[in-house]
Amino acid sequence: MDxxxxxxxxxxxxxxxxxxxxxxxxxxxxVIGVSDRTLGHRYRRLRELHGLRVVAVPNSRNIGVRDWLVRIRQAGETVPALAAQLARRQDVTWVGIAAAxxxxxxxxxxxxGEEDAGLWRALRQVPRAAVITTQCLLQPVAGxxxxxxxxxxxxxxxxxALRPHAAHDSDGERVELQDGDWRMLRALSKDGRLGFSRLAEVTGWSEASARRRLATLRHSDAVRFTVEIAPALFGYEVEAMVWLKVTPMLLSETSAALARHPEVAFAAHVTGDSNLMxxxxxxxxQGLSHYMLQQISLLPGVLGAEAQIVVRRTKRAGSPPPALTTTAARRHVDTHAMLRGMSTTSPVAAASPRFRTDAIEHANPS
Structure with missing residues (x-):
């Protein structure tokens, strides 16, 4: 399969x-009627040639974590380096470069309870001239x-036949993660299929303890596993972020309709000027244009919409993967290098940058 x-x-x-x-x-x-040997070969080829990964994703709602969608604009020529720095952080995911x-x-x-300090730590390397906008992710509605x-x-x-278990409905009850839990989740965010012998090494537990604890975290829905693989392999070459401003009384209806769109990989209610992303x-x-004109425009209660194409992803749900094989590396085009000549460097702000959170501006602490 090449x-x-x-x-x-x-x-x-x-x-x-x-x-x-x-x-x-x-x-x-x-379950699918394929031999172990054939499936093992295909799995290795997908990993080596196309970067297939399984990664652990903590369920923020169940572990006392709040998620923020952050946009950093007017960062000038620092964008590639800053995106790489953000991708290396454990408290930052889904790092993408947009707007050419x-x-x-x-x-x-x-x-x-530590939102301000957490945002400051994550964004302290952002240039002073940059404009930062944050929106709190309130409730996932798709993906x-x-x-x-x-x-x-x-x-x-x-x-x-494949589903491992039914996650326990915690009814808002939070799971208190210990140091060993975080060490295990950091390792699983790089490779969600690590064996229990390796998990025992990184946690300092026995293999049996690591096995029991991971089973407990999965049963309580404190951690989930997801697949990372390029959407282009499914025939979808363009990724975009879309923000919608929806009449509040129609937000539930609009969200349900949006969730049925096959183009939507993830959607959530958010704070700020737009209330759905x-x-x-x-x-x-052309498909994105058609989607915005023929589907987004027909959703009930939409007062306004914005779309930005993501030209490069430096990180998705898990930790950045190790270097790909030479073959895979050739398949991953450095879009920023191709578009560098098209980019414009923003004028340097005269004073400190502006930090816009839920439509309220704050000074950037860096």
Whole structure:
């Protein structure tokens, strides 16, 4: 499988790993009717050539963490280096460069009750001339269990056979994570399929203790596993961030309609001038234009919309992966280098930068 898109068996494998990121390949093979040897070969090829990864993602709601969507504009020529710095932080995910290489968007995770300090720490390297806007992610409305295009290869019986357990409904009860939990989650954010012997090493626990604790965290829905793989392998070449301003009384109806769009990989209610955001995947720029004109415009209660194409992702849900193989590296085009000539450097602000949080401006502490 060296083509530009995935065939049926590879789509089934990706879907199965989204259902249970730690399922043994032998179990997946038995469910989809493929031999262990064939499935193992395909899994290795997807990892080596296309960067397939399973990563652990803490469930912020259940561990006392608040998530913030951050936009950094007017950062000038520092954008590539700043995006790389943000990607290395454990409290920052989904780092992307947009607006022809002049804007950075990311999600910052802060402990509840320490939001100011957490945002300052994460953003302290931002240049003083930059403008920072933050929006609190209030409630996911789509994509919490995976992008629907990536999860349509298995039927309901196959999904049931692979599903590891039913997460316990914590009813708002938070799970207190200890130092060993965080060490385990950091390791799993790089490779969600690490064996228990390795998890025992990083936590200082026995293998049995590591196994029990991970099972507990999964059962309490404190941690989930997701698949990282390029949307282009599913035929979607363009990724964009979309912000919608929706009449409040129609927000629930609009959110439900938006969640049914196959283009929407993730969506959530947010604070600020726009109250609904979405990560959108389209086949090309013409497809994005059609999506905005023919689908977004028809949603009930939409008063305004903004879209920005993400030209480069330096980090998704998990920690940045190690260097890809030479073949994979050739497939990952440095879009910023191609667009550098198109970018414009913002004029340097005369005073300290502005930090806009939920439509209220603050001075950047850096």
């Amino acid at each position: 083509g530009c898109e995935l065939d049926r068996v590879n789509r089934q494998l990706v879907h199965a790993l989204q259902v249970d990121g730690r399922a043994p390949l032998s179990r997946i093979g038995s 290489g002049t804007e950075i968007m990311c999600i910052v995770h802060t402990l509840i 919490a269990t995976g992008w629907q295009v990536r999860t349509e290869a298995l039927d309901s019986d196959e999904v049931s 979405a990560m959108v995947m389209c086949r090309d720029t």
